[in-house]
Amino acid sequence: MKPVNVGLCGLGTVGRGTLSVMQRNMQDINRRSGRPVRITHVGARRDNPSCDLTGIKVSRDIFEVARDPEVDVVVELIGGYEPAKQLVLEAIAHGKHVVTANKALIAVHGNELFRAAEEKGVKIAYEASVAGGIPIIKALREGLVANDIQWLAGIINGTGNFILTEMKEKGRSFDDVLAEAQALGYAEADPTFDVEGIDAAHKLTILASIAFGIPLQFDRVYTEGISKITQADVQFAEELGYRIKHLGLARKSRQGVELRVHPTLIPEKRLIANVNGVLNAVLVEGDAVGPTMYYGRGAGSEPTASAVIADIVDVARSIGADNGVPHLGFSDFSTNIDVLDMGEVETCYYLRISAQDKIGVMANIAQIVSRHNINIEAIIQKEPRDNEDTVPLILLTHKVIEKNVVAAIQEIEGLAEVTVPVTRIRMERLDG
Numbered sequence: 001m002k003p004v005n006v007g008l009c010g011l012g013t014v015g016r017g018t019l020s021v022m023q024r025n026m027q028d029i030n031r032r033s034g035r036p037v038r039i040t041h042v043g044a045r046r047d048n049p050s051c052d053l054t055g056i057k058v059s060r061d062i063f064e065v066a067r068d069p070e071v072d073v074v075v076e077l078i079g080g081y082e083p084a085k086q087l088v089l090e091a092i093a094h095g096k097h098v099v100t101a102n103k104a105l106i107a108v109h110g111n112e113l114f115r116a117a118e119e120k121g122v123k124i125a126y127e128a129s130v131a132g133g134i135p136i137i138k139a140l141r142e143g144l145v146a147n148d149i150q151w152l153a154g155i156i157n158g159t160g161n162f163i164l165t166e167m168k169e170k171g172r173s174f175d176d177v178l179a180e181a182q183a184l185g186y187a188e189a190d191p192t193f194d195v196e197g198i199d200a201a202h203k204l205t206i207l208a209s210i211a212f213g214i215p216l217q218f219d220r221v222y223t224e225g226i227s228k229i230t231q232a233d234v235q236f237a238e239e240l241g242y243r244i245k246h247l248g249l250a251r252k253s254r255q256g257v258e259l260r261v262h263p264t265l266i267p268e269k270r271l272i273a274n275v276n277g278v279l280n281a282v283l284v285e286g287d288a289v290g291p292t293m294y295y296g297r298g299a300g301s302e303p304t305a306s307a308v309i310a311d312i313v314d315v316a317r318s319i320g321a322d323n324g325v326p327h328l329g330f331s332d333f334s335t336n337i338d339v340l341d342m343g344e345v346e347t348c349y350y351l352r353i354s355a356q357d358k359i360g361v362m363a364n365i366a367q368i369v370s371r372h373n374i375n376i377e378a379i380i381q382k383e384p385r386d387n388e389d390t391v392p393l394i395l396l397t398h399k400v401i402e403k404n405v406v407a408a409i410q411e412i413e414g415l416a417e418v419t420v421p422v423t424r425i426r427m428e429r430l431d432g
């Protein structure tokens with residue numbers, strides 16, 4: 001059978017991993033794909049002595065790969081919006097299938113790219129773009145195809161989870177752990193994408209589109225990062241039986257779809273609360289199957305390469321076949337459900353208030369909270385921390401609409417005895 005020729009653009013962390021896993025496991029990959037798959041052309045800006053490029057054509061200009069008449073599949077692993085977008089469009093225009101790990105590109109420009117691919121009758125595959133090596137896109141599109149997906153929640157940024165884990169377990173500083181994540185090749189080119197939740201929002205956009213059949217709407221995702229999480233909150237959460245995780249959450253209700261990324265308190269007994277380091281996990285609740293969870297390495301060279309190669313093989317199997325893997329286009333992203341404003345979202349909250357230890361403060365706070373229809377599940381007064389003349393009050397709430405909490409916080413911060421901003425972290429039980 002005629003081999004499938006692959007053009008690989010970008011020889012960074014993921015590109016190098018893809019090349020070396022392809023070379024190492026070539027026999028198995030070819031046996032499983034049903035036809036030989038081989039990298040014939042690489043587009044890279046500079047020489048890379050650690051890569052064996054014997055027998056592979058190398059171009060400095062990635063667009064030469066997109067135009068190469070011998071190439072069937074173009075793999076985009078350079079990242080960012082440009083020139084990645086032009087490269088993908090050029091590849092499509094030349095009738096090539098595309099595989100990419102670029103979640104930023106798919107989340108922001110995916111609607112346009114999928115349309116172009118569909119018009120040209122080629123596929124865009126992007127398993128590596130969400131949760132690295134975990135086959136979560138395949139699970140949603142294939143394994144769970146029978147289900148009405150109710151909600152999904154995931155730890156979908158490896159760098160962020162690595163930072164939170166190291167801070168909690170070893171007391172390391174935020175900046176120190178971030179530098180290590182960068183050295184290990186986990187972080188985005190701009191690491192604020194990781195720590196401010198932008199990368200997780202890209203991935204959530206993609207997952208929600210597949211799960212609910214809605215268009216990609218990155219600009220509607222509520223996004224909050226982890227850079228303001230303190231050791232104090234990590235410890236208080238722990239004492240209360242919770243872990244703080246950076247979660248992406250998409251939920252469908254009668255009112256609309258929630259799309260949100262933010263630090264979240266999760267009961268420590270949940271499996272997902274115990275997913276640590278660079279590992280990712282995605283919980284998906286379908287009406288037929290119930291809760292399911294997918295777990296594995298969310299970043300890194302070879303874990304991500306594993307997903308890139310799975311896509312290459314999927315595309316290779318489908319070339320010339322009428323009944324291979326399901327079509328990877330997005331023509332089914334036409335469901336029209338509104339995305340809810342964050343103020344309308346209902347969830348539980350952890351509030352940490354630093355107040356001067358004066359008679360009546362607690363009563364004032366309790367009054368404000370009840371005026372805004374917030375039911376308190378627990379209220380705890382902690383010992384003052386070293387060198388502080390205020391006492392921390394921790395409030396855990398039952399479910400309440402976010403705008404009520406925002407209004408209550410504003411009033412609490414207006415009290416004379418409260419001189420520093422209230423810390424608010426959302427809390428999810430993830431039990432249905």
Ligand SMILES: NC(=O)c1ccc[n+]([C@@H]2O[C@H](COP(=O)([O-])OP(=O)(O)OC[C@H]3O[C@@H](n4cnc5c(N)ncnc54)[C@H](O)[C@@H]3O)[C@@H](O)[C@H]2O)c1
Pocket residue numbers: 009010011012013014015043044045060061062077078079080083101102103104128129132185186187188189298299300301304
């Ligand atoms: N690193 C991970 O763990 C990981 C995991 C999943 C997805 N991703 C995604 O995979 C993509 C690649 O990430 P990476 O970590 O390998 O990045 P990287 O920075 O290590 O690699 C990118 C490579 O592309 C090259 N490049 C950039 N512009 C180029 C151009 N115009 N011509 C030729 N080469 C060019 C760079 O020189 C670099 O070698 C990104 O979209 C990223 O978001 C990365």
Ligand SMILES: N[C@@H](CCO)C(=O)O
Pocket residue numbers: 129130131132156157158159160186187188194199298299300
């Ligand atoms: N920077 C990303 C890479 C994987 O998408 C992360 O840390 O999760």
Ligand code: NA
Pocket residue numbers: 127128129130131132133134135136137307
């Ligand atoms: Na994946």
